[in-house]
Amino acid sequence: xxxxGASVDRLRREAELATRQLIxxxxxxxxxxxxxxxxxxxxxxxxxxxxxxxxxxxxxxxGLGAIYVHDDARGVLHxxxxxxxxxxxxxxxxxxxxxxxxxxxxxxHPVIADDATPGAAREAGxxxxxxxxxxxxxxxxxxxxxxxxxTLSAPKARAQFNAGDQKLVAAIASQIGTxxxxxxxxxxxxxxxxxAHEMQMAHDLQMRLLPAPSSLAPDAECAARVEPAEHVxxxxxxxxxxxxxxxxxxxxxxxxHGYQAALIMALTMSAMAIHAQAHADPGEALAAxxxxxxxxxxxxxxxxxxxxxxxDPAHGTLRYANAGHPHAFxxxxxxxxxxxxxxxxxxxxxxxxxxxxxxxxTRGADLLVLFTDGISDARDDAGRVLGEAKVLxxxxxxxxxxxxxxxxxxxxxxxxxxxxxVPADDQAIVVLRS
Amino acid sequence: MTFTLTQxxxxxxxxxxxxxxxxxxxxxxxKVLDALEKGARKVLVDFGRTSYIDSSGLGVLVSLAKxxxxxxxxxxxxxxxxxLQTLFELTKLDTLFxxxxxxxxxxxxx
Numbered sequence: 001x002x003x004x005g006a007s008v009d010r011l012r013r014e015a016e017l018a019t020r021q022l023i024x025x026x027x028x029x030x031x032x033x034x035x036x037x038x039x040x041x042x043x044x045x046x047x048x049x050x051x052x053x054x055x056x057x058x059x060x061x062x063g064l065g066a067i068y069v070h071d072d073a074r075g076v077l078h079x080x081x082x083x084x085x086x087x088x089x090x091x092x093x094x095x096x097x098x099x100x101x102x103x104x105x106x107x108x109h110p111v112i113a114d115d116a117t118p119g120a121a122r123e124a125g126x127x128x129x130x131x132x133x134x135x136x137x138x139x140x141x142x143x144x145x146x147x148x149x150x151t152l153s154a155p156k157a158r159a160q161f162n163a164g165d166q167k168l169v170a171a172i173a174s175q176i177g178t179x180x181x182x183x184x185x186x187x188x189x190x191x192x193x194x195x196a197h198e199m200q201m202a203h204d205l206q207m208r209l210l211p212a213p214s215s216l217a218p219d220a221e222c223a224a225r226v227e228p229a230e231h232v233x234x235x236x237x238x239x240x241x242x243x244x245x246x247x248x249x250x251x252x253x254x255x256x257h258g259y260q261a262a263l264i265m266a267l268t269m270s271a272m273a274i275h276a277q278a279h280a281d282p283g284e285a286l287a288a289x290x291x292x293x294x295x296x297x298x299x300x301x302x303x304x305x306x307x308x309x310x311x312d313p314a315h316g317t318l319r320y321a322n323a324g325h326p327h328a329f330x331x332x333x334x335x336x337x338x339x340x341x342x343x344x345x346x347x348x349x350x351x352x353x354x355x356x357x358x359x360x361x362t363r364g365a366d367l368l369v370l371f372t373d374g375i376s377d378a379r380d381d382a383g384r385v386l387g388e389a390k391v392l393x394x395x396x397x398x399x400x401x402x403x404x405x406x407x408x409x410x411x412x413x414x415x416x417x418x419x420x421x422v423p424a425d426d427q428a429i430v431v432l433r434s
Numbered sequence: 435m436t437f438t439l440t441q442x443x444x445x446x447x448x449x450x451x452x453x454x455x456x457x458x459x460x461x462x463x464x465k466v467l468d469a470l471e472k473g474a475r476k477v478l479v480d481f482g483r484t485s486y487i488d489s490s491g492l493g494v495l496v497s498l499a500k501x502x503x504x505x506x507x508x509x510x511x512x513x514x515x516x517x518l519q520t521l522f523e524l525t526k527l528d529t530l531f532x533x534x535x536x537x538x539x540x541x542x543x544x
Contacts, residue, residue, distance in 0.1 A: 253489065255489045255490055255492070255493040256456065256489070256490045256493070301493065301497045302493065303493055303496065305489070305525060323526075324525040324526050324527065325525075326521065326524035326525055341524070342524060342525055342526040343526070344526055345525065345526040345527055345529055345530055346525060346526075346527075349496050349527065349530055350526065350529070350530065373488075373489060377486075377488070385486070424455075424456075424488075425488065425489075
């Protein structure tokens with residue numbers, strides 16, 4: 001035989017071997033291909049799991065099969081698909097010592113059990129004779145995360161599963177892992193979208209509770225702005241026309257932010273709408289408010305700083321009751337800023353009826369400025385606090401301007417200080433001239 | 435931001451290092467509640483190394499003070515820096531707490 005003839009023979013043998021291997025693997029290749037197709041088409045995990053399981057059972061010739069998925073919250077493995085099982089397949093506790101399914105999940109290692117290997121009663125519905133259990137893993141850069149288990153049982157025309165079956169199912173299990181993970185991501189994404197939508201609605205609703213500053217016209221010229229740190233927050237203001245040119249202005253800051261704070265805010269605003277009209281005296285109005293909120297504040301362990309001011313330009317007076325609100329000022333025509341100091345501790349903390357204080361008020365000249373600590377305590381990149389003095393500087397510089405210009409100036413200062421950073425606390429300001 | 439608990443006689447002292455804010459207030463609360471559980475009835479919060487307290491931090495102090503009073507105990511504060519002292523004055527919270535200028539003074543006051 002010539003050298004050429006030997007080469008041809010060798011090549012022919014290799015080709016035959018490759019063809020044989022291809023034929024032997026055909027079913028497996030076909031199965032992997034089908035599963036790729038299924039994952040591309042199906043949306044729900046249970047649909048994908050049921051179809052994949054049917055394909056596996058056909059290929060490996062198993063009469064029974066199940067795909068279990070780990071439920072972290074309940075510490076169980078529950079079946080998302082079962083083939084050939086009689087009745088409902090019960091969930092299996094991850095720490096079940098007798099269960100082959102639980103053991104496979106815990107040890108992250110396949111188990112080939114023969115007819116004599118004991119198992120748990122809870123998996124009897126998916127087992128008849130020999131059983132092959134393979135962990136479903138999701139591979140991350142940190143390693144494999146166990147997501148569930150695939151089981152096959154009742155092998156047809158033979159007594160036992162073999163290493164080849166195990167290898168094939170292990171390859172498919174990683175595909176199932178992808179399906180489980182996609183399902184989880186889709187569910188999380190849908191839930192997040194819904195939550196974001198609800199949060200936006202809550203934000204819009206809360207903003208609608210705040211009155212339009214123009215509602216005080218023509219008695220007063222007013223501007224206000226509230227920026228919650230989260231979608232909803234606990235800073236708010238309220239404005240009341242009290243007759244004979246008098247106006248009531250309230251600023252409040254609930255001791256946290258988020259939904260709970262927003263609920264206290266809504267409760268406060270509805271109670272205050274009644275008390276402001278019923279009590280001409282700001283101290284009496286806050287005392288009534290305190291009584292309305294007492295139970296709620298005690299139960300929630302929250303408190304609120306609140307400053308309620310009644311401006312009476314005709315009589316040249318400003319009367320106020322201030323329950324622990326630190327940033328309340330009258331800025332005079334000459335730029336002097338006079339603090340409307342707290343007359344009592346915040347509502348929910350102190351127990352006295354808030355005392356009332358009075359300062360003179362000059363029509364058309366004085367400026368009432370109320371803001372919350374989210375403004376004065378705003379931090380820059382380096383963690384430095386803006387400070388009350390800088391806020392007052394801007395107010396002083398613009399004290400002859402329209403209130404809306406004062407509010408714009410304060411927020412421009414804030415934005416410059418925070419450099420686009422996310423505020424840690426709600427921010428609110430009300431400016432009024434009357 | 436850490437809370438260190440030490441004992442001086444029958445007074446449990448919690449030192450707040452850094453800030454007492456919304457993100458760590460529960461840790462302080464738990465620390466004091468654990469001390470209460472073990473029988474502590476005199477608690478001193480030392481703010482000598484504290485730069486800032488936000489409104490939720492104040493809320494926790496008040497809620498702990500209330501809890502201690504219900505149990506026949508007392509929560510006192512010491513070592514507030516000028517800014518924090520001003521914060522307590524502006525919010526009238528200085529009327530609700532016994533505040534000492536130093537840890538030693540506070541310990542003597544119990």
